[in-house]
Amino acid sequence: xxxxxxxxxxxxxxxxxxxxxxxxxxxxxxxxxxxxxxxxxxxxxxxxxxxxxxxxxxxxxxxxxxxxxxxxxxxxxxxxxxxxxxxxxxxxxxxxxxxxxxxxxxxxxxxxxxxxxxxxxxxxxxxxxxxxxxxxxxxxxxxxxxxxxxxxxxxxxxxxxxxxxxxxxxxxxxxxxxxxxxxxxxxxxxxxxxxxxxxxxxxxxxxxxxxxxxxxxxxxxxxx
Amino acid sequence: xxxxxxxxxxxxxxxxxxxxxxxxxxxxxxxxxxxxxxxxxxxxxxxxxxxxxxxxxxxxxxxxxxxxxxxxxxxxxxxxxxxxxxxxxxxxxxxxxxxxxxxxxxxxxxxxxxxxxxxxxxxxxxxxxxxxxxxxxxxxxxxxxxxxxxxxxxxxxxxxxxxxxxxxxxxxxxxxxxxxxxxxxxxxxxxxxxxxxxxxxxxxxxxxxxxxxxxxxxxxxxxx
Numbered sequence: 525x526x527x528x529x530x531x532x533x534x535x536x537x538x539x540x541x542x543x544x545x546x547x548x549x550x551x552x553x554x555x556x557x558x559x560x561x562x563x564x565x566x567x568x569x570x571x572x573x574x575x576x577x578x579x580x581x582x583x584x585x586x587x588x589x590x591x592x593x594x595x596x597x598x599x600x601x602x603x604x605x606x607x608x609x610x611x612x613x614x615x616x617x618x619x620x621x622x623x624x625x626x627x628x629x630x631x632x633x634x635x636x637x638x639x640x641x642x643x644x645x646x647x648x649x650x651x652x653x654x655x656x657x658x659x660x661x662x663x664x665x666x667x668x669x670x671x672x673x674x675x676x677x678x679x680x681x682x683x684x685x686x687x688x689x690x691x692x693x694x695x696x697x698x699x700x701x702x703x704x705x706x707x708x709x710x711x712x713x714x715x716x717x718x719x720x721x722x723x724x725x726x727x728x729x730x731x732x733x734x735x736x737x738x739x740x741x742x743x744x745x746x747x748x
Numbered sequence: 749x750x751x752x753x754x755x756x757x758x759x760x761x762x763x764x765x766x767x768x769x770x771x772x773x774x775x776x777x778x779x780x781x782x783x784x785x786x787x788x789x790x791x792x793x794x795x796x797x798x799x800x801x802x803x804x805x806x807x808x809x810x811x812x813x814x815x816x817x818x819x820x821x822x823x824x825x826x827x828x829x830x831x832x833x834x835x836x837x838x839x840x841x842x843x844x845x846x847x848x849x850x851x852x853x854x855x856x857x858x859x860x861x862x863x864x865x866x867x868x869x870x871x872x873x874x875x876x877x878x879x880x881x882x883x884x885x886x887x888x889x890x891x892x893x894x895x896x897x898x899x900x901x902x903x904x905x906x907x908x909x910x911x912x913x914x915x916x917x918x919x920x921x922x923x924x925x926x927x928x929x930x931x932x933x934x935x936x937x938x939x940x941x942x943x944x945x946x947x948x949x950x951x952x953x954x955x956x957x958x959x960x961x962x963x964x965x966x967x968x969x970x971x972x
Binding site for chain 1: 879882883884885886887888889890893894896897899901902903904905906927929930932933936941942944949950953955956958961962964965966969
């Protein structure tokens with residue numbers, strides 16, 4: 525099956541540097557988003573990359589690509605008013621008989637192993653959702669009390685979440701719901717069973733200044 | 749009230765370097781555990797530190813203190829066969845009318861603010877347990893299916909967990925139970941209500957090589 529990855533890069537970075545969308549912030553030698561795009565062809569050389577950007581960031585991105593001589597082939601399309609509509613725009617560019625991964629632009633540290641495994645398992649099971657255990661103690665809060673939760677029953681969910689394209693395209697024809705917190709929850713609303721696979725611990729979502737510091741350190745120590 | 753902190757450093761570090769207990773691994777310029785001990789007097793100059801170590805590590809620790817000219821005053825006591833019995837040994841050294849913090853030896857990045865806040869709040873409420881929100885999507889697993897959990901109902905629990913000493917000493921007279929995953933769960937078994945306070949995101953528990961890389965980076969960027 526043909527393999528696509530939709531990279532959702534709609535964030536505006538309010539939590540970090542005023543002005544610079546977080547996916548354009550420098551991580552080591554180049555913008556975060558360039559690291560993210562670069563890892564996919566390393567894992568799957570034939571993969572097609574679809575990058576979704578807010579309309580007003582497309583020209584900036586193209587300038588950055590020139591500045592950094594960034595030559596990973598990718599198709600660019602415009603985002604919608606939030607992530608759900610952005611991903612839907614991206615899915616319109618993909619046929620019914622392929623595998624579609626959906627990945628956060630600010631997760632540059634996904635491993636090749638996670639990517640390869642996600643596409644392989646999605647081909648077998650229809651979907652593959654990377655997840656990692658929680659190491660620390662967890663409590664659940666509500667109504668002014670809290671109680672302990674068995675941490676071994678919890679998983680932190682990552683991306684890329686990979687699907688048979690016919691399934692995810694069908695799922696994204698549904699009306700938007702506020703409990704669609706990721707793509708897995710969108711296909712779940714069709715009655716599909718979620719297939720969790722192992723993610724990698726380094727695959728953090730960069731949303732704060734601390735995350736950026738952590739990502740720099742992990743990148744420096746990464747063995748690709 | 750007099751303030752004590754019991755630093756539980758019983759780990760043997762099997763997940764990292766064979767042989768070296770993880771609390772003795774170098775973080776930047778000195779063993780992790782020295783960073784951990786150093787932060788408490790910075791936050792509360794009058795604090796009494798009780799360090800709990802496995803019997804066979806006490807001589808090694810003393811040698812390390814000489815080697816690194818480590819001069820933060822602390823009392824050392826022997827650990828038990830696991831964390832519960834170790835903390836209980838430490839509590840025997842503390843009177844009934846003070847505040848007792850219990851902290852993981854491998855959390856060197858707790859902030860002064862977290863420490864000060866934990867002792868202040870414990871004085872008012874009997875206990876104070878630092879917690880941080882979870883940023884990423886979470887699923888709960890079991891019986892071969894998983895379902896999404898509202899992440900804003902979950903908190904990751906940290907240390908120092910601080911208590912009125914009479915309360916925590918009474919709690920540790922209970923028989924050990926396998927659901928005692930931290931000190932908060934031990935006092936909860938007495939019917940006490942847990943008082944959560946804000947932890948700090950940098951306050952990670954170093955249990956893997958990646959954690960060590962992350963801690964080095966955060967330490968370098970820390971503004972004390």
